[in-house]
Amino acid sequence: xxKKEMRAVYAETLIDLARENPDIVVLxxxxxxxxxxxxxxKAFPDRAVDCGVAEANMVGVASGLSAAGKIPFASxxxxxxxxxxxxxxxxxxxxxxxxxxxxxxxxxxTAKYNGGTHMPFEDLxxxxxxxxxxxxxxxxxxxxxxxxxxxxxxxxCVYMRMPRTAANVLYGAAETFAFGxxxxxxxxxxxxxVALGSVMVNEALAAAEALAAEGTHAAVIDALSLKPLDLDxxxxxxxxxxxVVTCENAQIAGGLGxxxxxxxxxxxxAAKFARIGIRDExxxxxxxxxxxxxxxxxxxxxxxxVRSLT
Amino acid sequence: MTKETRTELEAKxxxxxxxxxxxxxxxGVGHIGGxxxxxxxxxxxxxxxxxVDPAEPRRRDRDQLVLSKGHAGPALYxxxxxxxxxxxxxxxxxxxxGTNLPSHCDRNRTPGVDMTxxxxxxxxxxxxxxxxxxxxxxISSNVYCIIGDGESDEGQVWEAAMFAAQYRLxxxxxxTDYNRMQIDGPTAEIMxxxxxxxxxxxxxxxxQEVDGHDMEAMDGAVERAxxxxxxxxxxxxxxxxxxxxxxxxxQVGSHSMSFSYEDAKMAIADLKG
Numbered sequence: 001x002x003k004k005e006m007r008a009v010y011a012e013t014l015i016d017l018a019r020e021n022p023d024i025v026v027l028x029x030x031x032x033x034x035x036x037x038x039x040x041x042k043a044f045p046d047r048a049v050d051c052g053v054a055e056a057n058m059v060g061v062a063s064g065l066s067a068a069g070k071i072p073f074a075s076x077x078x079x080x081x082x083x084x085x086x087x088x089x090x091x092x093x094x095x096x097x098x099x100x101x102x103x104x105x106x107x108x109x110t111a112k113y114n115g116g117t118h119m120p121f122e123d124l125x126x127x128x129x130x131x132x133x134x135x136x137x138x139x140x141x142x143x144x145x146x147x148x149x150x151x152x153x154x155x156x157c158v159y160m161r162m163p164r165t166a167a168n169v170l171y172g173a174a175e176t177f178a179f180g181x182x183x184x185x186x187x188x189x190x191x192x193x194v195a196l197g198s199v200m201v202n203e204a205l206a207a208a209e210a211l212a213a214e215g216t217h218a219a220v221i222d223a224l225s226l227k228p229l230d231l232d233x234x235x236x237x238x239x240x241x242x243x244v245v246t247c248e249n250a251q252i253a254g255g256l257g258x259x260x261x262x263x264x265x266x267x268x269x270a271a272k273f274a275r276i277g278i279r280d281e282x283x284x285x286x287x288x289x290x291x292x293x294x295x296x297x298x299x300x301x302x303x304x305x306v307r308s309l310t
Numbered sequence: 311m312t313k314e315t316r317t318e319l320e321a322k323x324x325x326x327x328x329x330x331x332x333x334x335x336x337x338g339v340g341h342i343g344g345x346x347x348x349x350x351x352x353x354x355x356x357x358x359x360x361x362v363d364p365a366e367p368r369r370r371d372r373d374q375l376v377l378s379k380g381h382a383g384p385a386l387y388x389x390x391x392x393x394x395x396x397x398x399x400x401x402x403x404x405x406x407x408g409t410n411l412p413s414h415c416d417r418n419r420t421p422g423v424d425m426t427x428x429x430x431x432x433x434x435x436x437x438x439x440x441x442x443x444x445x446x447x448x449i450s451s452n453v454y455c456i457i458g459d460g461e462s463d464e465g466q467v468w469e470a471a472m473f474a475a476q477y478r479l480x481x482x483x484x485x486t487d488y489n490r491m492q493i494d495g496p497t498a499e500i501m502x503x504x505x506x507x508x509x510x511x512x513x514x515x516x517x518q519e520v521d522g523h524d525m526e527a528m529d530g531a532v533e534r535a536x537x538x539x540x541x542x543x544x545x546x547x548x549x550x551x552x553x554x555x556x557x558x559x560x561q562v563g564s565h566s567m568s569f570s571y572e573d574a575k576m577a578i579a580d581l582k583g
Contacts, residue, residue, distance in 0.1 A: 051469075054469035056466045057435045059435075060435020061442065063425075064435065064436035064438055064441070065442060065443040066439070066443075068440045070447075087429050088429075092435070096417055096426035
């Protein structure tokens with residue numbers, strides 16, 4: 001399968017946008033090389049703002065830039081974007097109804113060798129409780145480019161999770177995306193696997209493949225937009241299949257699993273339900289392959305969860 | 311500054327002080343101390359320096375003020391009401407459910423408020439962003455920012471201080487309301503800021519110290535700040551907490567206090583001498 005480096009796509013998309021729109025500015029906190037935004041800085045040096053190792057100030061400056069009419073995209077590791085600059089993002093950006101796009105890189109296990117200190121499993125739950133915030137986790141390079149463009153055009157704050165390294169290309173260049181819209185990547189009538197982010201969507205596809213060999217046909221839904229959540233699609237598949245498994249590279253509490261569980265219960269849909277994700281644990285060092293095994297979020301775990309819902 | 315101008319500005323400051331006491335006294339509780347200590351600088355900025363139009367509060371090329379010590383909202387509201395941004399009657403809605411005048415500044419509720427503040431340390435970062443955004447937009451307006459001395463305990467203030475110097479935000483003129491009192495006591499005892507001037511200088515700012523209740527001294531400092539290219543400016547205002555509020559002037563307990571509307575009327579009478 002074709003792969004593309006996510007950070008390169010992020011920077012290329014921002015460069016394209018910046019050519020069309022003079023208000024696009026890009027901020028980072030001493031991670032321009034790591035997050036790929038150095039390419040933007042090279043193309044638009046005056047519109048690239050390296051804030052040094054000061055994430056709280058970066059989000060505050062981004063808020064001020066927004067108040068002056070700019071469209072700031074600020075990136076840093078997701079652990080800092082969420083935990084360290086939370087009050088700033090909450091108040092200066094969101095409560096102030098400004099227009100700040102915050103991109104958290106290295107979500108969950110993709111923080112790999114940076115380990116538990118840098119491994120954000122909690123960012124989704126933290127962000128979900130900010131009123132009116134739009135939260136997305138693109139699953140591939142095409143959806144990343146699509147959602148960066150959507151974020152630029154959207155009036156309001158956005159939090160986006162983004163692994164930095166290469167990810168499988170799941171969508172063709174012509175695919176279109178929308179906030180609040182999931183994508184059905186694979187049809188199936190026996191169960192619905194709802195996954196968020198490139199790591200989990202790829203594991204979910206592998207799980208569906210393995211299940212199909214056993215005669216169980218699971219749909220794979222790429223959630224993409226955690227908030228707003230695509231209730232129409234999710235509830236339709238919950239009703240038609242009666243079996244739902246959510247998959248996220250984050251704490252199951254408060255994230256995708258929590259959101260889908262709330263929606264299903266409130267809608268009165270009688271579906272069997274299981275969550276794949278981090279179960280109240282901190283992160284640790286390792287490769288992505290080691291960590292997904294360590295935390296029980298591989299294709300095999302997803303397939304086992306589907307089988308368990310009888 | 312002519313004697314007439316000075317007299318006019320001092321009269322404006324007295325008027326704003328009376329409105330501030332009246333607003334907080336009508337409600338019966340509020341941040342009177344830190345509101346009263348910044349009234350003189352607000353009067354100076356809004357009545358002498360800031361190019362603003364109350365009829366068009368969101369004009370792109372306006373001068374802006376970020377009240378980073380957002381709890382001094384009542385003083386800003388009194389100033390904005392006196393300038394005609396909204397009717398003075400609004401001041402009696404301070405903190406009443408559904409009001410446009412909440413305790414802490416809210417850019418979406420109050421005409422003339424340029425930035426939402428209240429979690430200390432955040433406003434000065436936003437002021438940096440506004441100054442940078444203006445520069446990118448080719449707008450040469452000034453951005454003023456008022457921070458508190460207690461607020462200066464926040465690490466974010468110093469992150470922003472480094473940022474403003476690094477990006478040479480010379481349209482940013484910040485003030486520290488140095489009334490030397492924070493909620494729990496004198497700043498010297500709770501978290502000593504000294505030497506505050508040396509700190510700002512070390513962070514690369516053009517730094518001045520003036521009497522924060524002397525219009526002429528402050529005016530000179532603002533003029534020097536605006537004429538200083540390549541660096542952000544910090545003007546440390548030597549102020550008195552609750553200045554002009556006869557019931558609690560200079561008292562630590564004035565940060566947020568209760569007093570009756572009768573007391574407010576008495577204090578306003580004292581103010582007018």
